[in-house]
Amino acid sequence: MFAERTGYIVWFSDWKAARGLDKYGTLHYLSRKMQYAVMYMNADVAEETVRNLQRLSFVRKIERSYRNEIKTEYEKNVPDKTRFYGL
Known part of the structure; x- marks a missing residue:
């Protein structure tokens, strides 16, 4: 359905030339x-x-983003303490 996407951080030295990076992604x-x-x-x-x-020529360094590898599903292992803080 959707293609797998990956992110990159591109360090550049020329602002005007960097605006043309949209050709690559x-x-x-x-x-x-x-x-x-x-x-x-x-x-x-x-x-x-x-x-x-x-x-x-204006690209200095390219780093891969690890955002899609970070765990985003969390578990709640602590008990609910809201009843102790009631009015």
Whole structure:
């Protein structure tokens, strides 16, 4: 149904050139002050796309985002203490 997506943080040196990163994937955020971009792309073509991004002269470094690997399902193992704090 939905393609598996992966996120990358791209550190750049030229703000105007970095606005053209949307050709390589979905550009989620651009930071002008810290000079990085957050972008998402399909996981099946991500490796090839990263190689193409590294060839660009304004790209300094590319880091993979580990957001999809973080556990987001939590368990509640502590007892409910709301009855002790009643009025």
